[in-house]
Amino acid sequence: MTIPAVKRELATARARPVERTAYAVAAVLLLSGLVHLGVLLASGATWEGPLSYRKAMTFGLSFGLTLATLAWATSFLRLPDRTRTFLLGAFTAVSVVEVALVTLQVWRGVPSHFNFETGFDTVVSMTLALGGAVIILTVGGFTVAALRTTSGLAPSMLLALRFGLVVLVASLAVGALMIADGVRLSRSGDPQLAYTTAGGLKPVHAVAMHAILVLPALAWLLRFTTWSERRRTRVVQAAAALYALAVLGTWLV
Known part of the structure; x- marks a missing residue:
């Protein structure tokens, strides 16, 4: 890359206040996930089921990674400052709420989703939705x-x-489908089937969620090569096609 290009790269890399906040919160969420991984390993508790510490671990790691990724990836978009602050600020806040409520319910020893046993549990489940x-x-x-x-x-x-x-967005739509189907089954009196049914969509939900990290990271790294922009675009196109096939394959398996 030329010196002017490097300067532009460094200027782009400077995080805005809302992005710095998102990165800091993401670090805390990732730490929460790692702590619960340690608790899970040290306690010898089960990795399966809605009461496992694995759920707190998964939510902490997933939301932490997704929040950091979204803050970084969207930093390349030209947006009004207020719009960026509103969108990323809302995503940061809701990430904290989601991880906190799931973690709370795990430590209480009750399911976080599809749980309508008490008034408090109902509020938690609906807040998560x-x-x-x-x-x-x-x-x-x-x-x-x-x-x-x-x-x-x-x-x-x-x-x-x-x-x-x-x-x-497709991954989040799958997540919404999981929640809607789980709530329906749980309300009908079969919460165990709700957890089982929702769990079947977790793989495609997880794979689709991280395309926002993989593809922009590839495009960013390609900027440091001597390839032409046309060639870099073709590589990203090929990667996108492969990723789409991976998502489709996960859905069909």
């Missing part, structure tokens, strides 16, 4: 911004961002 709706709306806002962007970004990075965000 509402949080999912907020997540979809915020990611949807970033996705619309990426689809509307037509200049200011290299075609390879723009393609990576669009693909990653669209697939992330």
